[in-house]
Amino acid sequence: MAARPAAGRLRPGRRLTGRPWRLALHPLVPGDVVRIGRHIAEVSGDSSAGRRRVEEAEALLAAIAETPLLGAPLDGALDGFRRRQGGRDGRLTAIYAVDEAAITARVLLVAFGAADWTSRAARRRDA
Amino acid sequence: MEPSISGGDDGVGVGAPDEGSWVLVVLGEKAVDGGLQVDDHRCVRASRVIIYCMSLRAPRAPGILPEHRNGEQPMTVKQTTSYTDEAFAFARELVEDGEFGSISAAASAALLRMKRARDAEARLLEAEVLRRAQLPPDQYVAWRPGLLLDAYDRAGD
Numbered sequence: 001m002a003a004r005p006a007a008g009r010l011r012p013g014r015r016l017t018g019r020p021w022r023l024a025l026h027p028l029v030p031g032d033v034v035r036i037g038r039h040i041a042e043v044s045g046d047s048s049a050g051r052r053r054v055e056e057a058e059a060l061l062a063a064i065a066e067t068p069l070l071g072a073p074l075d076g077a078l079d080g081f082r083r084r085q086g087g088r089d090g091r092l093t094a095i096y097a098v099d100e101a102a103i104t105a106r107v108l109l110v111a112f113g114a115a116d117w118t119s120r121a122a123r124r125r126d127a
Numbered sequence: 128m129e130p131s132i133s134g135g136d137d138g139v140g141v142g143a144p145d146e147g148s149w150v151l152v153v154l155g156e157k158a159v160d161g162g163l164q165v166d167d168h169r170c171v172r173a174s175r176v177i178i179y180c181m182s183l184r185a186p187r188a189p190g191i192l193p194e195h196r197n198g199e200q201p202m203t204v205k206q207t208t209s210y211t212d213e214a215f216a217f218a219r220e221l222v223e224d225g226e227f228g229s230i231s232a233a234a235s236a237a238l239l240r241m242k243r244a245r246d247a248e249a250r251l252l253e254a255e256v257l258r259r260a261q262l263p264p265d266q267y268v269a270w271r272p273g274l275l276l277d278a279y280d281r282a283g284d
Contacts (some may be wrong), residue, residue: 022269023269023270024267024268024269024270025267025268025269025270025274026259026262026263026267026268027262027266027267027268029191029260029268030268030274030275030278031278033275033278033279034275034278034279034282037279038282050279051276051279054275054276056277057275058272058273058275058276061270061275062272067268074254077253077257078253078256078257081256081260087211095252095256097260099264102264104264106264106267107270108256108259109252109255109256109259110261111252
């Protein structure tokens with residue numbers, strides 16, 4: 001099980017080791033983004049709009065890789081995780097954890113706005 | 128004093144058909160309505176702009192507005208709010224159809240519905256993140272620029 005990161009041990013802007021951060025994705029994250037792109041393409045009727053959203057997700061991940069400690073720390077049940085938003089209207093949301101020891105940020109999930117979480121989770125429960 | 132506002136049981140600022148809509152601006156202790164004193168608020172005539180739900184009826188316990196029909200929750204906070212024409216027309220429709228006792232109640236119900244939906248989404252998002260967090264770190268996929276685009280393009284093939 002991935003160890004939950006300790007919250008607040010390192011503040012944004014502080015240099016760690018000078019080595020670049022590694023970014024690792026939960027295996028379901030690419031699927032998250034593909035579904036977001038398809039959803040946008042379907043509702044807009046514009047396939048390039050879907051691809052643009054995927055490009056925005058790429059940019060969001062690149063930004064996390066660059067400065068993972070800039071993400072907003074979450075609290076409550078998600079204490080220790082961080083959230084970063086991106087995309088044209090800030091509707092893309094990435095939830096990730098920073099592992100300082102491994103100099104790695106692990107992205108657990110990428111969502112678009114509400115992103116159909118209700119129905120998706122319901123389907124998963126029913127499965 | 129001629130009442131400036133008629134309508135719902137909480138004094139929703141829906142003017143009579145020939146009055147257009149009203150905007151009510153809370154000024155504090157002293158207020159006038161076209162030169163007339165009306166409670167502690169000032170009423171300014173405007174065209175189809177802002178509707179504020181307030182009470183012009185007999186004084187009640189401080190801070191407590193009346194309960195509404197259909198089992199709606201009591202209105203407990205007075206605020207000045209603005210609506211788009213479309214939103215207000217819809218809210219008025221709901222009130223006229225008897226679905227809500229006032230514009231306040233309709234707006235409150237819509238906001239509460241949104242809050243509940245968001246809360247539900249947040250809980251599910253949270254559960255999903257925690258579920259995914261169970262995966263051992265060595266099973267994560269190393270990200271490189273273009274990885275998501277490749278996945279998207281492959282999925283489209």
